[in-house]
Amino acid sequence: MNRFAMLAATSLVVAAPLAAAPTTKAPDFVKQAGSGDLYEKTSSQMVLKTAKDAKIRSFAQMMIDDHSKSTAQVAAAAKSDGVVAGPPKLLPPQAKMIADLKAAKGADMEKVYVKQQMMAHEQALALHTTYAQGGDKPALKQAATGIVPVVQHHLDELRGMQGATTTGR
Known part of the structure; x- marks a missing residue:
């Protein structure tokens, strides 16, 4: 069973893929990167309001x-490359996923958050x-290249937290 299947099978909330398949076309890349960043920020702002776990709060x-x-890097690169992005x-x-996160309470919200973040970051890394x-x-390629290690770092952090949230810390 691959990682996405295991996540879906064990998740409190089974979610559809967040984005279309990774793309090499600038307008699609900008749209997908922007929506991914917006999801990350929105879900993290929600979790910060109630999370008790210091690691979750720090990660958020x-x-x-x-x-x-x-978001700013991709927007600046898109402008440099002449790609119009809303x-x-x-x-x-x-x-x-935001609605599902909003519906979860307490420690369950933290578990849902970590599982959703894993899925979102796997997809962001692929994108x-x-x-x-x-x-x-070229400017967007350079921005994407610079973002890859940041997303990989986030995944590494999530993998460390995932065991803690599923075992009750």
Whole structure:
């Protein structure tokens, strides 16, 4: 069973994929990267309001900070490359995940958050890696290349937290 199947099978909330398949086309990349960042920031702001676990709180603040930076990097790169991008919007599956997170309470919310973050970051890593390797605009490729290690760091942090939230810390 692959990692996504295991996540779905063990998740309190089974969510559809957050985004379309990773792309090498600039407008699609900008849209997907923006929606991913918006989801990360929105869900993290929600969790910060109630989370008791210090690691979750620290991670959520890191998400707000780092994904605000990556949104700005992608927007600046898009402008440099002449790609017109509107403001980021949540995709329907992301909006459902936000609603599911809102419905969860206490420690369950923290568990749902970590599981959703794992899925979102796996997809973000695939998106940025794919674009960094084969994207069609140079400034956006450079931005994606710089974002990849940040997303990988987030995944590493999540893997460390995932065991803690499923075993009751």
